[in-house]
Amino acid sequence: MTFSFEIPLLILLLVAAAGAILVKDLMSAILLLGSYSFFLALVWAWIGAVDVAFVEAVVGAGLATVLFLLTLFGTAPKDSRLRRPPPPMAALIALPLLGILLLYAANDLPEYGDPNSPASVHISPTYLEQSYPDTHTPNVVTSVLMDYRSLDTMVETVVIFTAGIACALLLRRQTS
Amino acid sequence: MIRTHDSIIVQSLGRFLVPVIQIFGLYVLFFGQYGPGGGFVGGVILGTGMILSVLIFGHDASRSQFAKKVLHGDGVGMLIYAGVGGLCMIGGGEFLNYANLEIPGLETASRRSLGIVLTQIGVAVDVAVTVISIVFSLSAEEIIEDSLNG
Numbered sequence: 479m480t481f482s483f484e485i486p487l488l489i490l491l492l493v494a495a496a497g498a499i500l501v502k503d504l505m506s507a508i509l510l511l512g513s514y515s516f517f518l519a520l521v522w523a524w525i526g527a528v529d530v531a532f533v534e535a536v537v538g539a540g541l542a543t544v545l546f547l548l549t550l551f552g553t554a555p556k557d558s559r560l561r562r563p564p565p566p567m568a569a570l571i572a573l574p575l576l577g578i579l580l581l582y583a584a585n586d587l588p589e590y591g592d593p594n595s596p597a598s599v600h601i602s603p604t605y606l607e608q609s610y611p612d613t614h615t616p617n618v619v620t621s622v623l624m625d626y627r628s629l630d631t632m633v634e635t636v637v638i639f640t641a642g643i644a645c646a647l648l649l650r651r652q653t654s
Numbered sequence: 655m656i657r658t659h660d661s662i663i664v665q666s667l668g669r670f671l672v673p674v675i676q677i678f679g680l681y682v683l684f685f686g687q688y689g690p691g692g693g694f695v696g697g698v699i700l701g702t703g704m705i706l707s708v709l710i711f712g713h714d715a716s717r718s719q720f721a722k723k724v725l726h727g728d729g730v731g732m733l734i735y736a737g738v739g740g741l742c743m744i745g746g747g748e749f750l751n752y753a754n755l756e757i758p759g760l761e762t763a764s765r766r767s768l769g770i771v772l773t774q775i776g777v778a779v780d781v782a783v784t785v786i787s788i789v790f791s792l793s794a795e796e797i798i799e800d801s802l803n804g
Binding site: 532 | 774
């Protein structure tokens, strides 16, 4: 491999994230967040998590942008410009320290794609080998989500349902 | 409250794109067993198609009536999902263990495949209704009250 896409992608990701934070106009910030989601989807697809990339592209870049825009149009007459307070001194000191701590801890993570890492030796081989004979479903992600971990997915559905109900209760008002 | 978009270009594109997006959503929903996709993404795409028609043609257009009717189906997706789980218990099986679905003529693996399809439809319905409900909550209070009370 002579040229790696990882470094340019990660730089674009950082630039989009920093732009979304630093830009003054809220509309530009929303569109930059959408492009950030697209770059993140490319990163997921690059490391092989195609399902996650799909969800990130659809929900992060498509739906979340629409929701942010609708919120902005609902609140625009009141504040269309950011008044940004200066960041507190404690955050300026604590956040770089936290970053250094996380980088230090990242040294102990297993190598990417390591077949002997704890995540790949515990139960993943069982799923990968038994998925098709058990469920006749070629996509292992779907069979794990919907069959082996079906109860988890059901409770996630309950969470989505609860979010919709909460939004309706908080945002829909009587007009009279 | 959203009104019809003025531009004829946007309206023509919307008439063409919304059905394509809906078909693509169904494809993603049912292709989830064979490739990337599945209930969650398929449901979001289905809901996004209806949101697009609301954003382009406005809340009052006849094309948006279906999205308003869909709002009454809040919770149906969860009912489908938990209902499949309950059907598994009829023959004395465990909750959500699709191998216990009492369907004659199907082997165990095919039963589990069928259970996966049914629960994915449940997730898709739940996600699509929730997405449309949130967008309507953010954009049109009066319309919601009218359609739910009247």
